[in-house]
Amino acid sequence: MAEDLLKEFDPFAIFDAEAARLDRFFSGLDDEAWERPSQCEGWSVRDVLGHLAGEELYNHACLDGNVQSLLTRLAREGVNGFHDFNEWSVRQRRSTPVRDVLAEWREQNGDTRRRMRELGAEHLIDTMAGPYPVGLQTFHYDSEYATHADDVGAPVSEEEADGRTLWRVAVGRFALAEQSADVQVEQTADQIWAHADGVSATLSYPEFVHATVGRLPAGHGLDPRLAAKLRCLA
Template sequence: MAVDLLRDFDPFDIFDAEAARLDRFFSGLDESGWQRPSRCAGWSVRDVLAHLAGEEMYNHACLDGTVQDLMTRLTIEGVAGFNDFNEWCVRQRRRLPVEEVLTEWRAQNGDTRRRMRELGRDARIDTMAGPYPNGLQAFHYDSEYATHADDAGVPVTDEEADDRTLWRVAVGRFVLAEQEAKVQVEQTAEYIWVAVNGTTATLSYPEFVEATVGRLPASHQVDPRVAAALRCLA
């Protein structure tokens, strides 16, 4: 089963580690650091923080069982769809002092992580797709945090890098299987082999991760059809 790919990883430990990495990085930024462009088109590093703070509205609604209430509220606000929600969250916080946004994110995300850990992997929580296992939702958040940390240029130590890549490969493979993506993926000790409608590619582990989150550079030589088929977490 696809979920077996995640068996050896603790989603709550990963969530804590990725949040702590972001917090250390954010805590050391000066004004120029906050204004530096991120990999997210049109977003500065400050905007990445605003996005993370804002999406806690959804995370808490999942835990509170009030996702539909949140969707109704957003519709009244003129917000349609997740991309619109993300931009709305950023706009709402652009005029606030960055220290206030950082404090908001720390408190709200800390509460999310605590509550999810207390619930455990097998509990089911409310999501836009309906009831979903809490542990699997945490893995989605893990990927979100790791991706945005990379977007913002958060450093990762050599000691952490390999293990971090391994769990991200596992999450990417799981989500592709969960979504029943029309792509064949085989993992060896050194690389990932991919096939899409007769087109094949061999990717390193980091390249595979970047493909699953839609961050392969335009200059990469992988066939665009393969890149599109692998994008499942962004």
């Protein structure tokens, strides 16, 4: 089963670690640093924080069992789909003092992490895709937080880098399997072999992670057909 790829990892501990990484990083920024561009096209570092804070509205709706009510309310405001929601969340906070946005995110995400851990990995919560296990949803959040931490340049120590890459490889492989992606992926001791549409490539673990989240650097050289098949996470 696809879930077997994740069995050696604790999604809640990872979520805590990635949230703490972002909190440490955000807490040390000056005014100039907040305005630097991130790796999210069109978003500054401040905008990434605004996105994370706004996303808690959805996270809490999942926990409260009222996702459809939230989507209906957002649709009345002309917000349809995740892309619109993300941009709306950022716009809503651009005129708010950044310290207030940071406090909002810190409080709301802390509540999300506490509630998810208390529910346990097997508990089902409401999502846009229907009832879904808390543990698997947490792994999706783990990936998003790690991706955005990289987007804004939050430091990763040498001691944690390898372990962090390993769980991200596992989450990427899980997401591809969960989505029944039309791509063949095989993992060796230090590489990933991928094949789709008659095209094959061998990627390092970090390259595979970057491919799954759409963060391969420009000019990387991976065939666009294969890159499209491998992208499976935010």
